[in-house]
Amino acid sequence: MEQRLSMVSLGVESLERASKFYAAMGFAPAGCSDEHIVFYQLKGIALALYPRDLLAEDAQVPAEGSGFSGITLAYNVREREEADRVLAQAKAAGGTVVKPAQEVFWGGYSGYFADPDGHLWEVCWNPFFPIAEDGSIIVPESLK
């Protein structure tokens, strides 16, 4: 395996509701999206919205599931204050602010929102992980 990830697929109850939410967050669907699946071109990877039951069916696993998914996504902001703005935007878009942005023990400033299907996004100002001009995250060799 090369050290890469191609796509993150989020199972959703309503494709319309979820795609409206991500539109309000500023995400524009790729042209190949249709009424069955919505794709977004992120930097180097794809994000997909797909009905949750069909996503489980695709993996051939039971669709039942509840509680914490065990996976979180993170959006690192370029400026500390941007974390508050993105969380407010998520709330206005129909998401839920699960944790208001706050100083965290490792030295960053971070909060979480849940999208309409409960998928958790950390919105994070992390001064130790540089963000390149094109939005790429650079994982440092050391945190010192």
Next chain:
Amino acid sequence: MEQRLSMVSLGVESLERASKFYAAMGFAPAGCSDEHIVFYQLKGIALALYPRDLLAEDAQVPAEGSGFSGITLAYNVREREEADRVLAQAKAAGGTVVKPAQEVFWGGYSGYFADPDGHLWEVCWNPFFPIAEDGSIIVPESLK
């Protein structure tokens, strides 16, 4: 929000077990990893392994959860036969082949493995989504 994703964090039961699995899949941890968290530099984004209970605590949500997480990750391969090889590698590394690679209705060839914590990875040959030399996925404007 810029149209990007910075990090995917996988909650794990044992950091040692999970990082051994990803090492066997060919992922090398970043230098800033330690006994509390493991980071991988992917193309433009980061992948993190973090104890599941602490990940839930970070988001201030209850850690309980079971069944389908509602999220899948995908690794797109460059050649069709590579899908079988990656699934076999995942099995040898201590993962589970949840769905052997097979032809799927949309014209690709795809299977799934679960890592030791049950996180689902689709291993997918998708002739409609080009893969750049550097591993970036290009979401097309049309599937025709």
